[in-house]
Amino acid sequence: MLQVDSLVTDLMFQANAAIDQKTLIDGLGGEAALETKQLLDVDRLDPRAEMELSPSMPFRRRGERRLMIIDDQGTTPRKDPQSDPLIKTDLRPLKEALIAICQKLPIRLGRLFALGTWGDAVLVAREVRDLRAICMLPYALDPQVDVDGKRRQTPLSQKEFEAKLLAYEKRLEELDDQQILARLSGVSFERRGDVVVVDVLEADGTWDQRKSMMMEQQLAALDTFSLIPGAPSSAARKAEPQKPAARPAAAKPAAAKPAAAKPEPVKPEPKGPPLSAREVDGTVVLVFPAERFDLDVAAALGKRDWDQVVRGSDNLPGAMRDKIQRDGASWIAPLEFLSEVFVEGRPLTKAEFEKSAAQDNGVKSLEVHFPRFGDVVLFEVPGKGRFVTSLTKGAERALALVK
Numbered sequence: 001m002l003q004v005d006s007l008v009t010d011l012m013f014q015a016n017a018a019i020d021q022k023t024l025i026d027g028l029g030g031e032a033a034l035e036t037k038q039l040l041d042v043d044r045l046d047p048r049a050e051m052e053l054s055p056s057m058p059f060r061r062r063g064e065r066r067l068m069i070i071d072d073q074g075t076t077p078r079k080d081p082q083s084d085p086l087i088k089t090d091l092r093p094l095k096e097a098l099i100a101i102c103q104k105l106p107i108r109l110g111r112l113f114a115l116g117t118w119g120d121a122v123l124v125a126r127e128v129r130d131l132r133a134i135c136m137l138p139y140a141l142d143p144q145v146d147v148d149g150k151r152r153q154t155p156l157s158q159k160e161f162e163a164k165l166l167a168y169e170k171r172l173e174e175l176d177d178q179q180i181l182a183r184l185s186g187v188s189f190e191r192r193g194d195v196v197v198v199d200v201l202e203a204d205g206t207w208d209q210r211k212s213m214m215m216e217q218q219l220a221a222l223d224t225f226s227l228i229p230g231a232p233s234s235a236a237r238k239a240e241p242q243k244p245a246a247r248p249a250a251a252k253p254a255a256a257k258p259a260a261a262k263p264e265p266v267k268p269e270p271k272g273p274p275l276s277a278r279e280v281d282g283t284v285v286l287v288f289p290a291e292r293f294d295l296d297v298a299a300a301l302g303k304r305d306w307d308q309v310v311r312g313s314d315n316l317p318g319a320m321r322d323k324i325q326r327d328g329a330s331w332i333a334p335l336e337f338l339s340e341v342f343v344e345g346r347p348l349t350k351a352e353f354e355k356s357a358a359q360d361n362g363v364k365s366l367e368v369h370f371p372r373f374g375d376v377v378l379f380e381v382p383g384k385g386r387f388v389t390s391l392t393k394g395a396e397r398a399l400a401l402v403k
Contacts, residue, residue, distance in 0.1 A: 002070065002115060003077065004077060005076075005077040005114050005116065006070050006074070006075075007091070008070055009069040009094065010066070010067075010068050010110065010112070010113065011068070011069070011109075011110050012056065012059075012066050012107065013064055013066070013105070013107055013108065014064065014106045015062065015063035017106040024105070028069065028101060029100075037069050038069070039070075040068040040069075041066075042066040042067065053115075055137065055141060059109075059133050059137055064108060074094065075087060075088075076088075076089070082343065082356065085208055086206060087121070087207040088206050089206070089207075091112065091205050091206070092205035094122075095197075095199060095205075098111075098112050098122055099124055102124045107124075110123070110125075111123055112199075114207075117209060117344065118345035119215075119216065119345070120216075121200060123197070123199070123215075126196070127196075128180050128181060129177065131180070131196065131198060131219050132220065132221065135215070135217075136168065136222075138216070138220075138345065140168045144339065146164065147164040150296075151295060153337060167229035171225060174230065174232060174236070175224060179236045183218045183219070184198070186214060187199065187200050187211065187218070188200070188201070198219070200212055200215050213374060213375070217372065221233075223296075223372060224236045272289070273289045273291055274314045275310070276315070277316050277329070283330055283391075284323055284330070285331065286310070286330070286332070287332055287333075288332065289334075290333075293333035293334070297309060298371065299372040299373070301331060301373055306324050306328075306329070330389070330390045331389065332388070332389040332391065333388055334385055334386065335385075336386075338350055338353055338378075362382050363379055364380045366379075370388055373390070376390055377390075
């Protein structure tokens with residue numbers, strides 16, 4: 001019987017890795033270290049069971065094996081994992097053990113996570129690209145996210161879904177190692193010999209699972225997708241610091257005066273109603289109309305790319321624009337479908353929202369994940385609709401902006 005919150009050391013071996021039983025047991029720490037743990041040979045399961053437990057396709061290639069070491073005594077199960085994101089056990093010894101295993105055995109990718117909950121605490125790989133590949137699995141397997149990483153209101157057709165799976169490998173060519181690692185912020189990264197390690201453990205070894213969401217977003221880098229899958233990412237190149245231009249050589253005395261360069265035409269701003277903004281407790285709050293809010297805008301908000309969010313045509317005072325550039329801003333936007341947000345890595349359903357949402361004077365609210373941005377508060381106001389907001393106090397502070 002597998003217990004929720006059991007700690008899992010997940011090992012994906014390189015293709016055709018030939019390992020005898022003794023070498024495997026020694027590499028896993030010896031028989032004494034395995035006495036209190038369960039070994040689960042994932043490849044003996046029905047593939048549908050793996051999809052429920054922890055999917056690994058299309059990350060794993062033909063010939064690659066997978067073994068899970070499950071420790072149901074390593075931590076105290078939480079009463080309600082959905083409302084408590086903290087694993088309070090010191091996971092540093094398990095991290096070190098995972099690194100040692102990956103160094104001793106022909107393992108392509110090793111992970112440390114808790115059974116039945118979303119996200120990884122530690123990732124160990126031999127290639128930086130594989131760190132990104134495992135974090136792109138939710139994109140590849142989500143039936144409502146298209147090949148460009150944009151969420152649809154309806155599921156993809158079978159043909160569209162298959163085309164996205166084919167594009168998955170090509171997408172991995174769009175960023176090089178340096179571009180992938182340059183996106184990491186607020187997570188730990190190190191090289192240990194021939195492996196690379198990323199983790200979201202606190203200094204005391206505890207694990208806040210909300211940081212796993214941040215790590216996945218940074219490594220997956222859906223916002224850098226190229227128009228043509230596999231082409232070098234233009235978004236990543238724009239973000240890289242530019243080299244200083246070389247000093248021009250002295251002009252020859254007889255050289256003709258070059259013609260003046262034509263100014264580039266000014267690109268018209270996209271159509272759509274203006275957004276408004278108000279100050280709440282000293283913080284600027286951007287209020288989006290439905291036509292001005294999508295996943296691209298959410299990604300820009302997450303990167304604090306205010307020039308992509310606020311247009312010249314928006315009626316915001318200059319002082320407020322300066323404050324946004326200097327201090328940032330919170331935001332609120334309408335939400336049409338509950339499935340656009342996630343709880344524990346799954347699209348939110350109406351039944352789950354009704355069950356889990358807090359209620360205050362008729363207003364329902366719930367902490368959720370918004371793709372490409374991160375943690376937000378979803379709230380529903382009778383007669384007004386549903387909204388998502390980045391305000392830390394959620395519905396209480398945002399409610400006045402939608403009345």
